[in-house]
Amino acid sequence: xxxxxxxxxxxxxxxxxxxxxxxxxxxTPVLTSSIINNIFNAELFFKCENFxxxxxxxxxxxxxxxxxxxxxxxxxGVCTHSSGNxxxxxxxxxxxxxxxxxIVMPKNSPIVxxxxxxxxxGKITFCKPNLKARxxxxxxxxxxxxxxxxxxxxxxxxxxxxxxxxxxxxEETGFLDIIMTPVGGGGLLSGTAxxxxxxxxxxxxxxAEPEKADDAFRSFYQRKLxxxxxxxxxxxxxxxxxxxxxxxxxLKFVNEIVTVSENAIIESMKLVWERMKIIIEPSxxxxxxxxxxxxxxxxxxxxxxxxxxxNVDLEKLPWNK
Amino acid sequence: xxxxxxxxxxxxxxxxxxxxxxxxxxxTPVLTSSIINNIFNAELFFKCENFxxxxxxxxxxxxxxxxxxxxxxxxxGVCTHSSGNxxxxxxxxxxxxxxxxxIVMPKNSPIVxxxxxxxxxGKITFCKPNLKARxxxxxxxxxxxxxxxxxxxxxxxxxxxxxxxxxxxxEETGFLDIIMTPVGGGGLLSGTAxxxxxxxxxxxxxxAEPEKADDAFRSFYQRKLxxxxxxxxxxxxxxxxxxxxxxxxxLKFVNEIVTVSENAIIESMKLVWERMKIIIEPSxxxxxxxxxxxxxxxxxxxxxxxxxxxNVDLEKLPWNK
Numbered sequence: 264x265x266x267x268x269x270x271x272x273x274x275x276x277x278x279x280x281x282x283x284x285x286x287x288x289x290x291t292p293v294l295t296s297s298i299i300n301n302i303f304n305a306e307l308f309f310k311c312e313n314f315x316x317x318x319x320x321x322x323x324x325x326x327x328x329x330x331x332x333x334x335x336x337x338x339x340g341v342c343t344h345s346s347g348n349x350x351x352x353x354x355x356x357x358x359x360x361x362x363x364x365x366i367v368m369p370k371n372s373p374i375v376x377x378x379x380x381x382x383x384x385g386k387i388t389f390c391k392p393n394l395k396a397r398x399x400x401x402x403x404x405x406x407x408x409x410x411x412x413x414x415x416x417x418x419x420x421x422x423x424x425x426x427x428x429x430x431x432x433x434e435e436t437g438f439l440d441i442i443m444t445p446v447g448g449g450g451l452l453s454g455t456a457x458x459x460x461x462x463x464x465x466x467x468x469x470x471a472e473p474e475k476a477d478d479a480f481r482s483f484y485q486r487k488l489x490x491x492x493x494x495x496x497x498x499x500x501x502x503x504x505x506x507x508x509x510x511x512x513x514l515k516f517v518n519e520i521v522t523v524s525e526n527a528i529i530e531s532m533k534l535v536w537e538r539m540k541i542i543i544e545p546s547x548x549x550x551x552x553x554x555x556x557x558x559x560x561x562x563x564x565x566x567x568x569x570x571x572x573x574n575v576d577l578e579k580l581p582w583n584k
Numbered sequence: 585x586x587x588x589x590x591x592x593x594x595x596x597x598x599x600x601x602x603x604x605x606x607x608x609x610x611x612t613p614v615l616t617s618s619i620i621n622n623i624f625n626a627e628l629f630f631k632c633e634n635f636x637x638x639x640x641x642x643x644x645x646x647x648x649x650x651x652x653x654x655x656x657x658x659x660x661g662v663c664t665h666s667s668g669n670x671x672x673x674x675x676x677x678x679x680x681x682x683x684x685x686x687i688v689m690p691k692n693s694p695i696v697x698x699x700x701x702x703x704x705x706g707k708i709t710f711c712k713p714n715l716k717a718r719x720x721x722x723x724x725x726x727x728x729x730x731x732x733x734x735x736x737x738x739x740x741x742x743x744x745x746x747x748x749x750x751x752x753x754x755e756e757t758g759f760l761d762i763i764m765t766p767v768g769g770g771g772l773l774s775g776t777a778x779x780x781x782x783x784x785x786x787x788x789x790x791x792a793e794p795e796k797a798d799d800a801f802r803s804f805y806q807r808k809l810x811x812x813x814x815x816x817x818x819x820x821x822x823x824x825x826x827x828x829x830x831x832x833x834x835l836k837f838v839n840e841i842v843t844v845s846e847n848a849i850i851e852s853m854k855l856v857w858e859r860m861k862i863i864i865e866p867s868x869x870x871x872x873x874x875x876x877x878x879x880x881x882x883x884x885x886x887x888x889x890x891x892x893x894x895n896v897d898l899e900k901l902p903w904n905k
Contacts, residue, residue, distance in 0.1 A: 540634045
């Protein structure tokens with residue numbers, strides 16, 4: 264067990280990540296809503312990573328990793344495959360260090376996300392929308408360019424940086440009974456769990472996941488890594504499966520994982536739009552959906568919720584289908 | 585002219601309004617967006633009244649007026665006719681003082697706004713969607729109940745309170761070259777112009793109005809009150825015409841009024857949703873539309889824009905028509 268503890272990011276690594284990324288990311292606000300507090304009979308604190316640079320917490324990890332690389336490692340650019348927020352975040356981080364970002368995107372990626380990657384100067388290669396095509400295409404790009412791969416979540420530099428959102432939240436609100444995040448690949452969740460472990464050890468960490476992409480739920484309770492098969496959820500940021508680095512941290516430091524229905528995700532997303540007047544993407548609504556479906560009891564508790572991102576195709580809103 | 589000056593709210597009246605409403609409204613944040621600044625080559629400061637209680641700046645005026653009334657004046661409740669944000673704001677303000685709010689709403693009012701009035705405990709009477717029916721119905725209610733009418737804009741208590749949004753903006757940003765607001769009945773615009781006159785007299789005040797509801801534009805340049813005939817704009821908060829109290833203030837203290845197309849309003853609204861991840865209603869987008877259509881030159885200027893509200897029917901977004 265000691266060996267394991269030694270390889271996860273320690274407290275100092277998270278503080279260093281916070282300092283490294285500080286000039287290049289937003290210290291996002293924590294918002295509250297008296298109407299939503301009344302609905303749940305709780306005190307909810309929303310950490311608004313939907314206002315983060317490039318529209319999601321992913322900017323924290325991308326900036327930390329790119330700014331941890333040497334000039335030598337950066338000279339041929341960086342690369343990844345992603346249909347979503349990590350793609351934009353990496354393109355932006357690369358531009359900040361004047362290097363190239365090669366992004367493999369499935370050809371069915373939302374046009375808004377493709378445009379955002381282009382806006383930040385990313386060089387896009389489209390591929391078929393499956394994991395094998397994405398990995399094969401990325402490997403071709405790496406062998407052609409020698410670019411350095413930046414994984415979206417299964418990397419300690421990413422995890423340490425995603426941890427900084429919860430660190431900021433705790434610093435702003437004081438003691439919280441619970442912190443909730445959504446879980447996809449587990450970068451945000453594992454980082455959040457580490458920050459809670461180091462900076463607020465009496466706070467519980469509860470993750471929420473779509474029923475239709477429940478690999479983290481199953482892996483957590485069966486205590487072995489079980490990747491998703493054909494996940495299918497409106498929460499497009501949560502289609503990925505836990506990684507070999509994120510999973511052990513989650514297993515050790517997370518208290519609970521609950522699953523939620525698609526309808527509850529849509530209803531929660533709309534609740535936040537209508538009542539808080541902020542735009543969150545479906546993935547961000549997943550923890551709120553867990554309250555709506557009474558998967559956890561929020562009564563009289565102080566609960567921090569990390570709103571992971573705000574990148575939504577406004578032409579295709581779930582309630583206009 | 586001295587007589588006129590004596591009857592408009594003075595500096596002290598605005599400060600008193602600010603103090604009176606402070607416990608019951610949000611001190612809303614001022615947000616910026618580097619992407620939008622780049623688009624316009626300017627420094628824009630958005631005063632987010634879309635985050636205001638009941639979703640719009642109207643809460644300022646409603647709270648100030650209701651809290652200025654005596655117990656005697658309140659004992660039979662308050663009333664107004666409104667299809668929109670003033671209705672919600674007045675219902676909320678009345679509830680804060682434990683009195684009734686009778687709201688006359690045209691029967692085609694958006695269901696979200698009807699629900700919001702109900703949420704705050706307002707007693708709704710529906711009527712035909714025209715001004716005569718609204719006024720007739722309100723008169724019946726007044727004669728039945730003896731409730732005190734609270735006009736949505738043509739009232740110095742309302743104007744003095746709407747002025748507090750610009751006052752907060754100026755206090756937060758320091759000197760601004762320009763402050764922009766939309767204009768409907770002129771409560772927000774006249775209040776803003778007074779705050780600028782008292783607290784930042786070198787700042788220009790520019791209002792933006794939909795081409796298809798341009799009574800303020802025409803009244804301003806023809807220097808006589810010309811009410812709208814059949815206004816028709818997606819900016820549903822701007823369908824009203826200037827009042828006898830708001831118009832003279834606007835004529836004296838506003839520098840310029842420009843008009844914008846419906847397409848520019850929709851495009852500007854979407855720009856803010858996509859880039860800032862906040863929900864604004866079409867009326868709020870009207871000043872940004874004026875930049876988009878180059879009706880004023882923002883180059884290298886510091887410009888404050890009051891985002892008037894965020895109450896939107898999410899089922900009926902203009903880009904999904």
